[in-house]
Amino acid sequence: MPLADPLADRFAAVHGRPPDCVWRAPGRVNLIGEHTDHNQGWVLPFAIDLGVTVAAARRGDRVLTLRSRQADGAWTIPLDALRPGAVDGWAAYPAGVAWALGGVREPGGADLLVDADLPQGAGLSSSAALECATALALAELYAPDASRAELARIARRAENDFVGVPCGIMDQTASLLAAPGHAVLLDCRTGDVEQVPLPFTGLAALVVDTRAAHALAGGDYATRRAECERAAAALGVASLREADEAGVAALADPLLRRRARHVVTENARVHEAVAALRSSPAPGPVLGPLLTASHASLRDDFAVSWPEADAVVEAALGAGAHGARMVGGGFGGSVLVLADEPDAAAVTAAVRDALAGRDPHVHRVAPAAGARRL
The missing domain is CATH 3.30.230.10 (Ribosomal Protein S5; domain 2)
Known part of the structure; x- marks a missing residue:
């Protein structure tokens, strides 16, 4: 407001x-x-x-x-x-x-x-x-x-x-x-x-604040960035933007392979999401699995998820959401959930049950305007 x-x-x-x-x-x-x-x-x-x-x-x-x-x-x-x-x-x-x-x-x-x-x-x-x-x-x-x-x-x-x-x-x-x-x-x-264009007609976009606060000025974020730079150097590219899945699969260091695999597959998911938004007035069924795949990659390959986020994703999917993923740098914060409007109440209840005792904040969001003079 x-x-x-x-x-x-x-x-x-x-x-x-x-x-x-x-x-x-x-x-x-x-x-x-x-x-x-x-x-x-x-x-x-x-x-x-x-x-x-x-x-x-x-x-x-x-x-x-x-x-x-x-x-x-x-x-x-x-x-x-x-x-x-x-x-x-x-x-x-x-x-x-x-x-x-x-x-x-x-x-x-x-x-x-x-x-x-x-x-x-x-x-x-x-x-x-x-x-x-x-x-x-x-x-x-x-x-x-x-x-x-x-x-x-x-x-x-x-x-x-x-x-x-x-x-x-x-x-x-x-x-x-x-x-x-x-x-x-x-x-x-x-x-x-x-x-x-980001049409949320018929969709509920829920941001679940897990109440697990994050602080990016700590060392974990900087560590992930350094790991990505090491992976790019090992691949002989200026940044992981230039990497491909075949090259990443050949990395000898398993940790760097996981970090690079997340970045390469996440870039691909961005392009898939844009294609879905451009081609469909009701993109929820396509966007949802992309979000969930992103969360799995952030959890397993990039290792920046946290237990409350994983619990929210599991609960939301179990209650019928199209998809869900952690958002932000990780190590705490919020989860984005996409659900059909009729399922929003059930999804919200399931998320609250999954975080019982934490009093999660659930915000309904829509794409808004950028900064403005008041």
Whole structure:
């Protein structure tokens, strides 16, 4: 739901003046294409109607202040003192955007107040939503000619080099460039974006927050990325985008073979999903098995699933869902379930039973618009 009016009022109460602008950036669900982005492959995310809102106003000095309605305390940081490691916690993401923007532009000081209805740690890209809302707000204040593609690169640099998460650019691209009713087909090597119609007519798309929080700044994500780079080197290719199943099958190292097999087969599943969306107004029966195959690959070959996600997938399929898979980087977060509308209640009940005692959050989602000014 829009948060602009109460956030603007709160900003005025805190700072004694209204904000110059209020921007909202959505979270995303990746329909399919997991851990392919940092391997220069293809991904197919869509924006959702949960997100992060940032109210901002210029300052007359080179100081950045950061406050959140979801967290106590405040940060007051001279822009000239920004460097990786200087800020931690949630504030590292907007501070990182100011730092990354300063590498290509000349931003001045700003007061920022953040609000969110997108849960943290659910695998729905709350970090990218925060980065993108901040990037758009600072760009309106100090770099109005910056394109959204440039801001996506700035937000990614903030997460990679300031926060220390070696993510790809999928999340930032989806948050900034998504169109309502569409998924974003992103070529992560070229940066090419295509809007693909995503008809959920007659389908229920459920995002199940397993309440097992993940933290990609830990070592597991970086380890998987390093393993992919080792597999590409062993195959003699620049990235696993260029690998094929025959070459992967010949890898001597069984661990690298599994990691590479996931990436190669996941890229193929992205293209199969796009073909299904382009050819059928009711793609659920085709998309569902692709999602389930993706989950099996992420669980068995890439080893990034977690017990609650596996339980949700099994329960959803047992209750008649077309398919289900973990979404996000893994090691905690959410599961996407596709079911026919008449089966949604039964699937939701089965999922809740499978996670009894954890009180899972189940969100109904649809492809929403990308970031916008409020």
